[in-house]
Amino acid sequence: MLADELARLRGASGLSLRELADKVGWDYTHVHSLEKGRNLGGPEVIEALDTVYGTTPMLMLLWELAKDGATFREKYVRYMELEAEALAIEHYTGNFVPGLLQTEAYARALLWSTPHRPENLAELEEQLEARMGRKEVLRREPAPYLRAILDEAVLRRPLLDPEEWHAQLAYLVEAASLPHVTVRILPYSVGLHDLVGGSLTIFRRPDDRTAAFMESSKGGELTEEPTAIERLRLSYDAVQDLALSPRDSVAFINQLMEDGAPCDPSAST
Template sequence: MPARKNASGRKPSARLLLAAEVARLREESGRSLGQLAQETTYDRTYLHKLETGVRIGSPEVIAALDKVYATGERLSMLWELAREDVFPDKYKRFMELEATATVRYEYAAATVPGLLQTKAYASEVLGVAQPGDEQELAELVAARLGRQGLLHRESPPHYRAVLDEAVFRRALSDPEEWQAQLVHLLTMAQLAHVTLQVLPFSSGLHPLIGTSLTLLWQADGSTAAYTENSHTGELVEDASGVERLRLSYDLLRDSALSPRESVAFIQRLMEDDATCETLDRT
């Protein structure tokens, strides 16, 4: 049966479908919002926002609702579809392309790429960039971490990430969480389809300073590029524009440390940070 369309003729979004299902289940159960709040330990105002589609919720609250309503993982599966609605519309075309890409090259100018972030790192970065309430932040973090499944699926893309040294000079506020992020980078670097390189300050100026870049190759040979700074992002699909950015990436990659040297760089950084922490405590 085709999905029901609304008055405008468009199919309802997964976000609205999730909201409608959550509201229907509570109505059929005969529970009040207050009763549901007691059973799930989540605030009734927040639960109301889930039922009206203002929020999509976090995996934790959706799992709690699945448990209360004995729906298995039905709501969680709906949430997996709805979480993409957290991202701006202009970013969804990029997400379509990244889902089918066979090769992905990335340059990170200032922060650890989203595909390589720990939960603590994502929480702090998103909290600084988009300050809001705790529930909204939890949704953004869950959506970002959910995209990391791209690197762990059965046929993952070949992924090369060049991280500017600036990425490593802006640590998390919690030293232990920063160490955990560095350990995670080393762990990811061990995967056969993942290559990590560090671009040291000593490499000098280059065409992508201040701009992060992602290149996506499709199975048919077509390529798209996405450039991003702290305020804007742009998807480039025309061949000439992509080729110019690809050449800039090639020059940058050639100036970076080798994968083995990059691992050694991160290991030295971890040792230096641990030594500094020990000195601070004495």
């Protein structure tokens, strides 16, 4: 949005890149990289552009949003690096099926739920392809151990297509049959717990160090600090103690498949 707005404003002003660069006091190649989205720049150049265009503080507000988004992307890139190298991955998720256990239909529904425009569809398809590609980590040699705890809420929010939802549940059961994958369900009946409302992933790396990623629907926080990870480790272990056994968890999922989608209000009408 920032890059598009910068390009639009210069087009409306009739200024060339060099003319604009002279006005703001920055090299024209730097200004060009801002308009192409290759560089975020710093607050000084954005403030100067706001002044030239008379848009203060609009560009600065867009820059702040873009900066926060870039920070989250950097964390997510690190997340994927940790996932690719991990010896063991431990998930707790309270809102949705973890990426490594998603079917394509589930991943598509989740990605497409983000507000978007038609011009964003190509980017969403790229994200979908990348997410499906990440699942290969469970098929590599040697594959990491995956321990996934899913809150019951995850299984009570089905896909709109019953067949696609059945396929997602079946995929969880299939994944749980792999010798290096454990799926456990945390039932509503356990009540409140320390990780309610969010998601946690803990990675054990080849050097025996660990990293952890806490995530909400709109952002995430990656930490590799040992003291913080130890606190999160204790929270994960406490939640695991409350979860159903792996065998009972698979039976729970199988029962959901037999029952259909009991939480769908339209099922009883």
